[in-house]
Amino acid sequence: MSVSVRLPTILRPQAGGLSEISAEGGTVGEIVDDVVRQFPGTASHLKAPDGGLHRFVNVYLNDEDVRYLGGLETPVPAGAQLSIVPAVAGGGG
Amino acid sequence: MALYHSVLDLIGDTPLVDVSALSPNPGVRILAKLEGQNPGGSVKDRAAKAMVEEAEKEGRLVPGSVVLESSSGNTGIALAMICRIKGYRLTVVLPENVSVERRQLLEVWGADIVSSPGAEGSNGALRLAQGLAAEHPDWLFPYQYGNPANPKAHYEGTGPEIWRDCPEVTHFVAGLGTAGTLMGVGRFLKERNPNVQLWAVEPPAGEMVDGLRNLDEGFVPPVFIDNDGPALLDRKLIVRARESIEWTRRLSDVGVFAGISSGSAMAAAAKGAHQLDEGVLVVLAADGGWKYLSTGAWTADLDDVVDRATRLIYF
Numbered sequence: 001m002s003v004s005v006r007l008p009t010i011l012r013p014q015a016g017g018l019s020e021i022s023a024e025g026g027t028v029g030e031i032v033d034d035v036v037r038q039f040p041g042t043a044s045h046l047k048a049p050d051g052g053l054h055r056f057v058n059v060y061l062n063d064e065d066v067r068y069l070g071g072l073e074t075p076v077p078a079g080a081q082l083s084i085v086p087a088v089a090g091g092g093g
Numbered sequence: 094m095a096l097y098h099s100v101l102d103l104i105g106d107t108p109l110v111d112v113s114a115l116s117p118n119p120g121v122r123i124l125a126k127l128e129g130q131n132p133g134g135s136v137k138d139r140a141a142k143a144m145v146e147e148a149e150k151e152g153r154l155v156p157g158s159v160v161l162e163s164s165s166g167n168t169g170i171a172l173a174m175i176c177r178i179k180g181y182r183l184t185v186v187l188p189e190n191v192s193v194e195r196r197q198l199l200e201v202w203g204a205d206i207v208s209s210p211g212a213e214g215s216n217g218a219l220r221l222a223q224g225l226a227a228e229h230p231d232w233l234f235p236y237q238y239g240n241p242a243n244p245k246a247h248y249e250g251t252g253p254e255i256w257r258d259c260p261e262v263t264h265f266v267a268g269l270g271t272a273g274t275l276m277g278v279g280r281f282l283k284e285r286n287p288n289v290q291l292w293a294v295e296p297p298a299g300e301m302v303d304g305l306r307n308l309d310e311g312f313v314p315p316v317f318i319d320n321d322g323p324a325l326l327d328r329k330l331i332v333r334a335r336e337s338i339e340w341t342r343r344l345s346d347v348g349v350f351a352g353i354s355s356g357s358a359m360a361a362a363a364k365g366a367h368q369l370d371e372g373v374l375v376v377l378a379a380d381g382g383w384k385y386l387s388t389g390a391w392t393a394d395l396d397d398v399v400d401r402a403t404r405l406i407y408f
Contacts, residue, residue, distance in 0.1 A: 056311025058329075065295075065329035083331075087311045088216050 001026060003076055005035060006083040014041030023082075028059060029072030031082055046084070056087045101178060104131055104138040105250045109258045109375065112347050117363050120371040124259060125349055125359070126251070129381025133171040134198075135352075136251075136379045137164075140273050141171035143246035144235035145179065156180045159232040163187075163215070163222035166195035167380055168237050173202030184232070186222040188214055194384040216312055238271045239315035247277025255375050256285055266362045267377035268354045269293040269329070272317035274377060279325050293329040294361040296337065296354070328365075334402035336360040338390055341382070345391060352380040353390060353402075 002022045007015055015021060016039070023038065025031035032053070036043045048054050052072070059066045060083040066074045076082065097103055107130045113122045128136035148154045159182045162172050169185035176183040183204040187196065190211030199206055207225070209218040219238070226234035237243050251274065255262060265282055267274050272293075279291040316322075340363065341356030349355075355378035362374045382391070389398055 055313065060331055063331045063333075065331075067323060068326060068328050085331075087313050088214065 001076075001078055003031060003078075003080050003082060005031065006081065008084055008086055010086060011042055011045055011084065014045070015039040026075060027072065028061060028066045028070075028074045028076060028082065031076060032059070032072065035084075058085045058087055059083070060085060099178065100132045101142060101175065104133075104142050106254060107131060109255065110349065112344065112349060112359075112376075114347050115343055115359065115363070116366050118366045118369065121366040121369050122373045123359070123362055123366065124262075124373065124375050125344070125351070125355070125378045126255065126375060127349065127351070128377060128379050129351055129355075129383075131171075133167075133174040134381055134383065135167035135171060136274060136377065137167035137171040138174070139246040139250055140237060140240075140243040140271075141168055141175050141235075143242040144237065144240050145172070145175050145181075147240075147242040148233050148235065153233055154179075154181060157182065159184060159229070161186075161222060161226055161229070161232045161234045162237065163209075163218040164237070166191050166384065169204065170195065170198045170202070172235070173199050173204040176204070177202045181233075184225070186218045186225065188218050192384055193387050198384065219312070237273065237316075238312075239319075241316075241319070243271060243273035244277035244280070244316055244320055247274050248281050249277075251377075252278040252281025256282060259373060259375060260285075261373050262286075262289060262375045263372040264290045264292060264362075264365065264374040265377070266292045266294060266358050266365070266374055268358060268379060269295050269317075270314075272314045272320070272322055274379075276316055276320035276322060276325065278377075280320065283325070290327045291325060292361060292365060293326050294354075294358050295329060295331050296334070296357055330361045330364065332357040332360045332364075335395065335399045338395065338398050338402065341385075341390055344378070345382075349378065350382040351378040352382055352385055353388075354379050 002024055004020055005023050006020050023031045023034040025034050032046055046054055046057055062080055107127050109124050109126050112125045116123045131138040160176055161184045162169055163186040173183050185199055185204050186207045186209050188211050189208040209221045265278055275293055282289040337353050337357040337360055340359040341353050344351050358376045362376045
C-alpha cells in the first residue's frame, strides 16, 4: 500500500529535491524503511543507530506524533499522510 | 477584591472559564484557563517569577544584575516586567520576525533587545543567547528550556489551581514549547488522578524548521527529558495555522480574547472531543489577544492571515 510522505526542507537534497514522495508499507516503520530504500542519503537523518527514530525527528501520522501512537509499529491506513518534521525549539514563548 | 502589595502577587490564580458552548460534543465539557489574566499578560509570568526568585535564593542576583533570556516573546516580556520591579537589567534575544507588539512591550519595561535571524526561529535565538551567556559569565541566564523552576512553577501553581477548581478534569491540553507547563501540570494532575490524559499541541514548524542547517541542530527541551516527558505525555498533535486562527476567532464568540496558541490548543481539544464519549477537557489559553492585533487575526481575510502566519512567529 502506498502512502504520501512529506519531507522537511533539510531532507529534500537527499531525495532529489522532492518535498513529497510516495512510499510503501503497512506500518510507520515499513514506510520509513521504504523512504530509506528509495533515498539512501536519508538513512542517517531518519534512523538512530539502534534502529529507532532519530531523536531529533518527529513523524506525524495525520498530524499525530507516532511516538504516542504505536511508534514504528503504528499501522498506517490507506490514504494516510505521513509528515517527517525535525524537532526544534519552537513555540518556547 | 483585595489589596495587593506588589504586582508580583497578582501572578497566578487565573480563572477557569467554561467554554463548552464551543464543544463539538455535548458529552464533553471544555474549560479554558485564562493565563492572559496574569499581569504581564501570559502564562510565562509564572515561570519567569519562579526562575528569578530561585536565583535570588541562590544568591546569584544582586540589585543591578543583568538577566539574559532567549524568547519568542512571552518569557521575555514576563522577565522584563519582573526585572523592572526588582531592579535588574534584562537583555532579551528575540527572533526579528515576531509580532511588533512583543518588541513594543519589551520596550515598555526597558529591556535591551538583541535580534536574531528570523529564519532561524527560536533555535537561532537560543544559540545566540548561549553565546552571549558564555561571553558574560556574570550575567544570569535562567534558560527556560532547562530550568527546573519552570515546571516547578506549574507543579506548585497551575496544576493545584486546576485541581482545586475542577477535580473532575479528565484531560489537560496545552502547547509544548519549553514543556514547562505540560510537565508541571501533568505531573501534578497525574499524581492526583493517574487517569488524567495529557495532550501536547505543537504549531506547524514552518520556516523555523527551514532555517535548520542540519538535523543535529534539532532540539528537545531538557525540561521535557528531565521530567520523563515521553512517558508522561499521552498524545501529541500538530495543529495548522488555519485551524489555530479559526479557533482563536471562535473563542471570541464566547468572549475569550486569547492569543493564537490558545486557538491551537482549542483546535486540538475540539478534535479530541469528537473521539470521546464524555470528558472534561482543561485547555490552557497561554496569553491574551492583545499582542496579535497587528496580525489581523480576527478581522483580516483568513487566507491572508494564514499566509502571514507562515512568515511571522505567532506562537
